[in-house]
Amino acid sequence: LKEDDTEGWVNEISLMTAEEWAGLEHKICPVQLALAKVCKLAFKIIHSMMIVLPTWDTACKEAGMGMR
Numbered sequence: 001l002k003e004d005d006t007e008g009w010v011n012e013i014s015l016m017t018a019e020e021w022a023g024l025e026h027k028i029c030p031v032q033l034a035l036a037k038v039c040k041l042a043f044k045i046i047h048s049m050m051i052v053l054p055t056w057d058t059a060c061k062e063a064g065m066g067m068r
Contacts, residue, residue: 013021045052060066 045056
């Protein structure tokens with residue numbers, strides 16, 4: 001481990017070959033796209049004061065989830 005690596009983390013990407021990295025990128029691409037869509041949806045829900053936000057608040061309360 002490097003001296004500045006205080007938490008013991010290892011950058012495994014730097015240990016991969018170009019072919020391994022390309023394969024990993026191909027596998028995680030759908031996950032990245034899904035996360036981006038979820039982030040956009042969450043932003044729209046949070047900033048929607050008219051229809052979606054009150055409905056979301058009700059659904060959260062019914063599910064026993066607290067407000068943040």
